Amino acid sequence: MTKKTKQPSLDFKTDWAYAPALEDTKHISLKKQYDLFIDGEFVKPHSKKYFATYNPATEQKLADIAEADQTDVNKAVSAARKAFEKWSKISASERGKYIYRIARLMQERAREFSVIETLDGGKPIRESRDIDIPLAANHFFYYAGWADKLEYAFPNRNPKPLGVAGQIIPWNFPLLMAAWKIAPALATGNTVVLKPAESTSLTALKLAELIRDSGLPNGVVNIVTGAGSTGAAIVNHPDINKIAFTGSTDVGKLIQKSIAGTSKKLTLELGGKAANIIFDDAPIDQAVEGIINGIFFNQGHVCCAGSRLFIQEGVADVVIRKLKDRMETLIVGDPLDKNTDIGAINSKEQLSKINKYITIGKNEGAEMYQSSCALPTKGYFCRPTLFLNASQSHRIVQEEIFGPVLTIQTFRTIEEVIEKANNIPYGLSAGVWTDKGSKIFNLTSKLRAGVVWANTYNKFDPTSPFGGYKESGFGREGGLHGLMPYLTF
């Protein structure tokens, strides 16, 4: 009898049933030191400099990461340029096969990716396991499917790749943002130089190992770690054809200035300050869950977080009471514990930024409410926080806090809430909770937000485009639209 080998399951939920406890990190292999991934191999940085990455829940060092300078970026760009000559010419279905292989390997190693994501970034394991890592793999699956269908996606337009894409990503969804960037670039025949964020480089480096194991031709994907200056070296490199950036609006503006006048193409996925709007006729219990998920998912480190809550006056008291009750049940603590709802704030700097805004909110005269949970004594943690009676001019309403802090305003009419929701520099996302389909259609056409969720929040899918208006950036990632920024016609 032949022995059956276990095939990786397409269903993550089933696969997890055989997993060792996720709190058990013994099966996770982290190296002491990580080098740069250039031209298919790991190489030491030119400067010989390394920086430490920490577990924000314990403040313990996890590993040292290489810091790439201009010389390393030059090497990575020339490897990507050389690889582009071949990669852009192999058959599209062959390209698709490589991308499928990356997706399959990611699925097989999902457990390891999840634990590392949680260790390095502080997000609850339940989220890494059920959302970040499966979605990242799905992104590769989805774009693998497009690789040999571009002529059908853009009929009679002869789509061609741009060349070398420089990609820079933030720390809030490290592997997922890498997938959002790399998968469409490869499917369209481009090659890549990607820089992860300083505080969360580990899953991108695990992805580099996976890419090496997948047999993807050398130089097609290069991963260079480092600080903002490494990102700037990519942005300013003359042999890069396209920059895809996800991060803060301030850095996005800098990038836009520095490539002005060049032929580089640009997409910017920047900050947000979404309105989450609850009408009198909303399903209240469902809406309260949506508010909780909207602002406390990933500790509020979410560009599309529903950080400005608008409640219609008739239900304001009941919504606020239920919200406070629900907040009391949230477990803040060890991100590796699968019961944890809110993990660690990503870094010491981010925690002090959030605390600064909490002080600003109190000084501005809004009424603060925090849940009474105990916080761990080590690590960077923040209690779930509400500000009642916030007003439109408050800084806590206008500026992105990027933490578990929600402002609450009430409204009477639909015109009033549209005016207030749009009166902000950002335009990334919004949420609407109502029983009436007509209200949903009315609002979705009037809210200046790239994504509007109705009676749900923070739902992501590779088939659906994502991106902003105004100071939230331009260009779309995901779906058919996500192919376009990597093509010339």
Ligand code: NAP
């Ligand atoms: P950030 O400070 O702008 O950093 C983003 C990335 O850019 C990091 O890799 C960073 O490197 C790098 N960088 C810093 N300075 C640079 C420069 N001068 N030139 C080129 N690259 C540079 O943002 P973050 O704090 O990591 O992320 C949070 C922000 O991202 C929030 O505003 C959030 O809303 C936004 N975001 C937007 C989306 C979206 O899809 N719209 C998704 C997720 C996050 P270092 O890590 O070394 O600083």
Ligand code: MG
């Ligand atoms: Mg870290």
